[in-house]
Amino acid sequence: MIKLSPSILSADFANLQRDIAVAVDAGAEYVHVDCMDGHFVPNLTIGAPVVKALRKATDAVLDVHLMIANPDQYLDDFIKAGSDIITVHYESNGDTLAQVRKIKEAGVRACVSIKPGTPADVLLPLLPELDMVLIMTVEPGFGGQGYIDACTDKIRAIRKAIDENGYQCELEIDGGAKLTNTPDIVAAGANVIVAGSAVFGGDIAGNVKGFKKIFDEFENNYFAF
């Protein structure tokens, strides 16, 4: 199943509960929470206290993306805050596999992300243990950037590895997804689409429904054969 994970980085920060409710009521499966520390990326956004507040504000699946230099320092906080999925970056400090295992032992789904300049191969040894993998399709840090086309080959490579080995691992992409390029992104093999500006810029419910329509069309064609 193809899922939408609206990135609240582009939502109204004074009305997160409202904007999340509109997106979820319109059919979004996950809610993507971009946590940035001003070190791993040149932007400072959301910390564990806000995730904790969001946990009280919604029953939606909180898909928490840690763009932080030192996950080991903060993993406990994000686990206790009520994250459903936690993504750590392969490029962050520490032992990525140990971080994945810690997340899973806490009963939280674990995901590892790579930046656009990191080859997909680094994920291959991790895939058997992952609930999800996240291919960044923009340089992490800011919403509203253009999709980097060169990342599509990485989506294809990871989809092939997941399918050939029968791994139970979702494949998420993050950055620059619009209604126009999403058909190609899902055709390449992504099954969780993060979209920020394309969801929260304008009519939130209408935008979510636009993505869902594309997903439905793809699934109907795909399963028709």
Ligand SMILES: O=C(CO)[C@H](O)[C@H](O)COP(=O)(O)O
């Ligand atoms: O992680 C992010 C930036 O680091 C954002 O989630 C991502 O860029 C989504 O925003 P948009 O859909 O507007 O590109």
